[in-house]
Amino acid sequence: xxxxxxxxxxxxxxxxxxxxxxxxxxxxxxxxxxxxxxxxxxxxxxxxxxxxxxxxxxxxxxxxxxxxxxxxxxxxxxxxxxxxxxxxxxxxxxxxxxxxxxxxxxxxxxxxxxxxxxxxxxxxxxxxxxxxxxxxxxxxxxxxxxxxxxxxxxxxxxxxxxxxxxxxxxxxxxxxxxxxxxxxxxxxxxxxxxxxxxxxxxxxxxxxxxxxxxxxxxxxxxxxxxxxxxxxxxxxxxxxxxxxxxxxxxxxxxxxxxxxxxxxxxxxxxxxxxxxxxxxxxxxxxxxxxxxxxxxxxxxxxxxxxxxxxxxxxxxxxxxxxxxxxxxxxxxxxxxxxxxxxxxxxxxxxxxxxxxxxxxxxxxxxxxxxxxxxxxxxxxxxxxxxx
Amino acid sequence: xxxxxxxxxxxxxxxxxxxxxxxxxxxxxxxxxxxxxxxxxxxxxxxxxxxxxxxxxxxxxxxxxxxxxxxxxxxxxxxxxxxxxxxxxxxxxxxxxxxxxxxxxxxxxxxxxxxxxxxxxxxxxxxxxxxxxxxxxxxxxxxxxxxxxxxxxxxxxxxxxxxxxxxxxxxxxxxxxxxxxxxxxxxxxxxxxxxxxxxxxxxxxxxxxxxxxxxxxxxxxxxxxxxxxxxxxxxxxxxxxxxxxxxxxxxxxxxxxxxxxxxxxxxxxxxxxxxxxxxxxxxxxxxxxxxxxxxxxxxxxxxxxxxxxxxxxxxxxxxxxxxxxxxxxxxxxxxxxxxxxxxxxxxxxxxxxxxxxxxxxxxxxxxxxxxxxxxxxxxxxxxxxxx
Numbered sequence: 197x198x199x200x201x202x203x204x205x206x207x208x209x210x211x212x213x214x215x216x217x218x219x220x221x222x223x224x225x226x227x228x229x230x231x232x233x234x235x236x237x238x239x240x241x242x243x244x245x246x247x248x249x250x251x252x253x254x255x256x257x258x259x260x261x262x263x264x265x266x267x268x269x270x271x272x273x274x275x276x277x278x279x280x281x282x283x284x285x286x287x288x289x290x291x292x293x294x295x296x297x298x299x300x301x302x303x304x305x306x307x308x309x310x311x312x313x314x315x316x317x318x319x320x321x322x323x324x325x326x327x328x329x330x331x332x333x334x335x336x337x338x339x340x341x342x343x344x345x346x347x348x349x350x351x352x353x354x355x356x357x358x359x360x361x362x363x364x365x366x367x368x369x370x371x372x373x374x375x376x377x378x379x380x381x382x383x384x385x386x387x388x389x390x391x392x393x394x395x396x397x398x399x400x401x402x403x404x405x406x407x408x409x410x411x412x413x414x415x416x417x418x419x420x421x422x423x424x425x426x427x428x429x430x431x432x433x434x435x436x437x438x439x440x441x442x443x444x445x446x447x448x449x450x451x452x453x454x455x456x457x458x459x460x461x462x463x464x465x466x467x468x469x470x471x472x473x474x475x476x477x478x479x480x481x482x483x484x485x486x487x488x489x490x491x492x493x494x495x496x497x498x499x500x501x502x503x504x505x506x507x508x509x510x511x512x513x514x515x516x517x518x519x520x521x522x523x524x525x526x527x528x529x530x531x532x533x534x535x536x537x538x539x540x541x542x543x544x545x546x547x548x549x550x551x552x553x554x555x556x557x558x559x560x561x562x563x564x565x566x567x568x569x570x571x572x573x574x575x576x577x578x579x580x581x582x583x
Numbered sequence: 584x585x586x587x588x589x590x591x592x593x594x595x596x597x598x599x600x601x602x603x604x605x606x607x608x609x610x611x612x613x614x615x616x617x618x619x620x621x622x623x624x625x626x627x628x629x630x631x632x633x634x635x636x637x638x639x640x641x642x643x644x645x646x647x648x649x650x651x652x653x654x655x656x657x658x659x660x661x662x663x664x665x666x667x668x669x670x671x672x673x674x675x676x677x678x679x680x681x682x683x684x685x686x687x688x689x690x691x692x693x694x695x696x697x698x699x700x701x702x703x704x705x706x707x708x709x710x711x712x713x714x715x716x717x718x719x720x721x722x723x724x725x726x727x728x729x730x731x732x733x734x735x736x737x738x739x740x741x742x743x744x745x746x747x748x749x750x751x752x753x754x755x756x757x758x759x760x761x762x763x764x765x766x767x768x769x770x771x772x773x774x775x776x777x778x779x780x781x782x783x784x785x786x787x788x789x790x791x792x793x794x795x796x797x798x799x800x801x802x803x804x805x806x807x808x809x810x811x812x813x814x815x816x817x818x819x820x821x822x823x824x825x826x827x828x829x830x831x832x833x834x835x836x837x838x839x840x841x842x843x844x845x846x847x848x849x850x851x852x853x854x855x856x857x858x859x860x861x862x863x864x865x866x867x868x869x870x871x872x873x874x875x876x877x878x879x880x881x882x883x884x885x886x887x888x889x890x891x892x893x894x895x896x897x898x899x900x901x902x903x904x905x906x907x908x909x910x911x912x913x914x915x916x917x918x919x920x921x922x923x924x925x926x927x928x929x930x931x932x933x934x935x936x937x938x939x940x941x942x943x944x945x946x947x948x949x950x951x952x953x954x955x956x957x958x959x960x961x962x963x964x965x966x967x968x969x970x
Contacts, residue, residue: 228954395799412782
């Protein structure tokens with residue numbers, strides 16, 4: 197009953213030009229550019245352009261791209277009305293998966309054309325923040341806040357959600373979070389998007405499916421779990437004994453460890469500094485607690501299991517979002533705000549890559565280990581004779 | 584730029600007890616039983632039970648299962664109202680993907696429990712026909728037809744869609760179609776469902792994603808394409824020249840050929856006889872035309888390319904659905920009515936299989952072929968300096 201390729205680890209399934217992880221050196225590049233350079237010099241919109249079009253934009257290209265994104269931020273009023281019929285306690289990721297699929301019912305689409313795919317990508321990147329912010333307002337019985345065309349992508353989302361325009365420092369922190377989460381090669385949700393696109397399904401369909409994959413607690417759900425852990429631990433003095441006990445029980449510590457990085461995740465490094473900065477600004481304990489989770493986990497893993505372990509992207513994003521007053525259950529939807537850029541780029545690559553051989557419909561093999569009653573199959577016993 | 588594992592062909596990604604294809608002998612088994620035996624002796628509900636629970640049910644088990652399915656057929660009135668806000672010409676697969684995801688917003692769910700997964704599976708199997716039939720009524724401005732608890736699964740769907748109870752022969756034909764489409768190992772939609780479930784996402788989320796994959800024209804969309812082809816050819820005398828020309832142009836003939844079967848697809852064999860029977864009953868030309876497509880394609884492929892080719896499951900289902908007065912664009916949604924059984928069984932297996940090693944989050948490797956400017960990455964040029 198051995199499974200030969202557990203979770204497809206190490207199996208190269210397709211070529212990509214979009215991003216690359218160097219797990220040994222702890223480097224992540226987008227279209228050739230180190231993400232550390234992008235977090236220092238770029239912003240979310242420019243990074244999105246780079247990921248979609250394979251080049252940094254010129255001034256004109258960027259301002260055209262920005263204008264398109266701003267234009268596309270509104271979602272149909274009717275969609276907001278329909279949200280009012282959902283259970284107020286519904287999982288926001290379920291809501292997002294359904295309403296992203298529903299975009300196809302409100303917008304007319306041409307499927308075969310590559311440029312149409314770019315338009316749909318822009319539509320999705322622009323509308324996902326509005327869907328999430330609308331839901332946040334609706335479920336709390338608040339009036340919807342329309343997008344503000346004077347604000348950038350990061351600031352506009354925070355504004356639509358809270359009704360308040362963020363200060364520039366907060367805007368920058370959130371913008372960097374969006375840059376860092378935008379792509380990460382063939383993670384589970386991106387591979388889902390490629391899988392669905394490989395059947396020639398369209399951009400909304402493949403992105404909605406990717407949101408489903410992101411919702412799982414082993415993937416995008418992890419940053420929510422980190423914040424739940426911090427809230428459960430409560431205070432900094434309880435961190436060490438809590439971590440010690442969990443590791444002794446063989447439990448995973450959320451936000452620690454990664455399948456690909458064998459060293460410090462470069463995204464975690466940047467997020468750690470942002471969390472530190474926000475904590476200095478707000479006076480909240482969450483950065484210090486998270487740092488303690490990091491050091492305690494590293495120390496206990498070494499002591500108890502003799503293993504090195506490092507933070508991943510989810511460890512410090514949890515405290516950042518909490519200090520930005522984002523409700524804990526929106527952590528994963530916010531991951532989607534950023535990752536949709538990667539999904540869109542990969543969907544376009546999957547459907548339109550010009551390199552030969554072109555990617556084909558993914559159809560792996562199953563290893564059958566079930567009932568076998570010889571080449572003719574098991575004998576069908578009529579209902580009356582079954583016990 | 585060689586892709587090493589095109590479409591994952593031949594890569595064994597997980598164990599399964601659910602179904603097995605013998606591509607050489609043209610055999611498909613569900614949980615050990617030959618589907619030919621099941622089409623002769625069983626019905627859709629019993630086959631669904633078999634696929635979900637790994638055993639044929641006893642009388643009591645089957646009647647309990649039937650009762651649960653009948654109880655779960657209703658969908659929220661509010662969902663039907665929301666459908667009224669969609670574009671009437673929206674793709675029914677987009678609608679289905681969105682409303683299956685939306686089920687999670689109307690039903691309260693427990694995620695970790697295996698029995699809850701079975702309840703959700705029943706809920707999905709029962710409700711997907713109602714979602715599709717409701718949409719068919721709504722987009723045509725007709726009153727919704729409530730489910731009839733005296734009818735079986737196949738008959739009830741045809742009744743909800745048309746408002747008329749089908750005669751027993753028609754019911755049986757449609758029931759056999761549902762049996763034949765219920766599972767087919769790791770096809771693209773089922774593997775999508777498993778992929779999403781591997782992140783621990785829930786049953787509705789994974790099934791909605793699978794619907795996205797099924798919507799692609801290379802997967803479930805193929806039976807729609809077959810009917811479009813027949814309608815385009817128009818009359819039987821035009822079949823041969825049309826096929827000849829298409830093959831000469833290097834075009835694929837929809838409904839012909841399969842990646843796994845190297846001989847006659849056993850499902851196509853059964854469907855061919857059902858199509859013949861329906862044509863005798865209705866006097867319509869679609870069976871004869873389809874048979875001509877089969878023989879002409881086989882002859883031309885041999886002559887022009889020296890290759891053997893056989894019909895697949897989509898070739899004859901198209902004419903059957905057409906003669907059952909099902910609108911062409913509902914062919915793929917009807918595929919989902921049946922295949923959801925396989926998705927649900929595979930989602931449960933993916934999440935709860937007890938064999939070691941347990942399936943893990945699918946995270947394949949990418950082969951990076953994009954820009955490379957050395958280990959430090961490409962130099963970030965400020966916006967003002969770009970041309």
